Amino acid sequence: MTNELIRGAVYLPARAYNHYQQWRDYNPAEAERDLGFAASVNLNALRLWVSYHHWLEDAAHLEASFRHFVDTAQKYGIRILPVLFEQCGIEPTPEALVDTHPKTGMCIKSPGSSITDDSDAWGKAIDFTMWFVDKFGADARLLAIESMNEPITVEELAFAREITQQLKQHADLPVTLGIVGGIHSLVYYGNWDLDIFQFHMNFPASTTAMEEALREAQGYKTRTGNRPIWLTEWQRVRPSGTGWGNDALTDAELGPDLASLAPLIHHYEISNFFWSLMLKPAYLPPQRAKGTFNGLFHEDGTVWSLADARAVSGNPDLMLEERKVLPDWFTQVNAE
Numbered sequence: 337m338t339n340e341l342i343r344g345a346v347y348l349p350a351r352a353y354n355h356y357q358q359w360r361d362y363n364p365a366e367a368e369r370d371l372g373f374a375a376s377v378n379l380n381a382l383r384l385w386v387s388y389h390h391w392l393e394d395a396a397h398l399e400a401s402f403r404h405f406v407d408t409a410q411k412y413g414i415r416i417l418p419v420l421f422e423q424c425g426i427e428p429t430p431e432a433l434v435d436t437h438p439k440t441g442m443c444i445k446s447p448g449s450s451i452t453d454d455s456d457a458w459g460k461a462i463d464f465t466m467w468f469v470d471k472f473g474a475d476a477r478l479l480a481i482e483s484m485n486e487p488i489t490v491e492e493l494a495f496a497r498e499i500t501q502q503l504k505q506h507a508d509l510p511v512t513l514g515i516v517g518g519i520h521s522l523v524y525y526g527n528w529d530l531d532i533f534q535f536h537m538n539f540p541a542s543t544t545a546m547e548e549a550l551r552e553a554q555g556y557k558t559r560t561g562n563r564p565i566w567l568t569e570w571q572r573v574r575p576s577g578t579g580w581g582n583d584a585l586t587d588a589e590l591g592p593d594l595a596s597l598a599p600l601i602h603h604y605e606i607s608n609f610f611w612s613l614m615l616k617p618a619y620l621p622p623q624r625a626k627g628t629f630n631g632l633f634h635e636d637g638t639v640w641s642l643a644d645a646r647a648v649s650g651n652p653d654l655m656l657e658e659r660k661v662l663p664d665w666f667t668q669v670n671a672e
Contacts, residue, residue, distance in 0.1 A: 342479065342607035343648070344381030344417070345374060346569065350614040350635050351665070353441030355385035355422065356433045360394075362401035368408050373633045374613055375412040376656070377649040381479055382409065383417040383568055383609045388446045388464050389428055399471055406477050415477055417568070417609070419514060420465060421484040421499060422446040423492050424620055438666050443619045452487075452495040461495070465502050473507035480532055481507055485514030497528065504529055514568060519552040522565070533560055536569035538611060539578040543600055546573075550604040567608040571630055572596050579626050590627045592640055598647035610648060615640050617666060629666070634659055 349366055352358040374382060391398050406416055425443035426432050427450075435441040447464075451457045465483075472478060481503050487496040496513060503511045510531035515521055522533050535553065540546040553565045572593035577583025594610055601608050611619075615631035618624045632639055632648070639645045642658040 340607075341605055342381045342566065342609070343379050343602075343650075344383055344607075344609040345379055345613040345632070345648075346609055346611045347374075347382040347384045347613045348616065348619070350616055350631075350663075351436065353436060353438075353617075354425065354433070354444045355387045355446065356389045356428070356444065357436065357441075358385070359387040359390040359398050359401055362397075362404075364401075364404055364408075367405050369637075370613060370633070371405075371408050371412050371414060373637060374414055377632070377645050377654070378651065379613075379648070380413055381415050381417060381607075381609065382613065383419065383482075385419045385422055385446070385485070386468060388421065388461065389433060389444075391464050391467065392460070395467065402472070406472075406475065410477050415479045417479045417482060417512075418468075418472070419482040419485050420468060421461065421496070423452075423485060423487045423496075426621065438617050439624075442621055442624065449491075453489075453491040455494065455498075458495060458498060461499070462502060465499055466506065469503065469506045473503075473509060475509070478509055480510035480512045482512045482514055482534075486516040486536070487513075488516060500528060500530070512566075518549055519556055519565075522556055522560075526560070531563060533563060533565045534568045535565065537567065538569050538571045539574040540597070541575055541577070542573060543597065546570075546597055546600055547604075550601070550606060553606060554604070564607065567601065567606050569611050570597055570601065570608060571611050579628060580622055585626055585628075590629065592630050592632065592644055594632065594644035595641065595647035598644070602650060615663070629662065634663065 348358055409416055425445050428444040428448045432444050447461045451461055483499040483503055484496040487493045512530055512532035512534055515534045519535055537549050557565050573596040574589050576585050576589055579585050612631045614633055618628035632644055638657040638659040645656050646652050646654045
């Protein structure tokens with residue numbers, strides 16, 4: 337059912353810098369621990385990437401790992417929104433796939449520009465899509481299947497549309513797409529036959545800006561045949577700017593502040609996923625260069641901000657230990 341209210345988070349393990357590392361190094365105990373963290377703040381969903389590149393090298397391991405994750409999530413009442421492909425990040429070179437240095441380890445494009453930009457090279461990516469559909473395409477523990485995150489160029493959009501169409505034809509689950517930009521961007525996707533629409537608003541300048549977007553989402557829903565619209569990425573209010581361009585951010589704007597937006601988002605009762613469950617260096621190169629870090633939980637179960645934990649959980653009396661200190665493995669590198 338896609339009309340239930342989702343309170344979710346984006347998930348990568350604390351020390352995985354891309355989805356390839358997440359699944360290559362999959363640790364069942366870590367997954368069980370992190371899912372417990374999610375449940376402790378009343379989350380009922382996680383959005384995460386599957387790995388095309390790990391599938392190429394060990395499909396059996398990817399299947400077993402993903403199945404364990406979904407099995408464990410079910411025990412906590414958590415459903416999964418898997419993303420098959422990723423436009424954001426750097427090219428998936430052999431070096432980039434395995435880079436775990438907190439300054440240079442980054443998210444990676446999947447399957448990569450050499451494939452998305454050449455329709456004659458889409459075959460393996462379509463095979464991966466069909467493999468996922470065969471293994472999990474009717475699994476009701478998944479909320480939906482997201483074909484690709486934030487395709488932008490003409491070539492990326494063509495690739496994403498092909499994957500979306502394959503999912504629509506063969507999967508028994510709702511199909512969605514990670515859409516970059518605000519509500520106005522949804523107009524372009526009206527004829528994509530998506531079951532669920534998305535928008536992203538990571539760093540609004542004010543709560544007023546976010547509220548305007550949420551109101552627009554309510555209005556746009558009537559134009560989609562009442563199909564759901566989800567806010568699948570949000571982080572914090574940033575008055576100085578988003579941080580994507582030349583905005584000069586203050587030190588106070590570099591870290592998490594989920595409490596600046598969570599009450600408003602909950603008030604509008606829109607299904608949503610905040611970035612991110614685990615405290616990490618920023619996912620994307622421009623934000624990493626500025627010193628952005630985001631997330632809620634340390635690996636030991638303490639939280640960066642108790643106010644954030646209470647806000648996302650909807651429980652003002654929630655008691656968790658707060659620790660506003662970056663992990664040693666991150667701060668030691670920053671001091672280099």
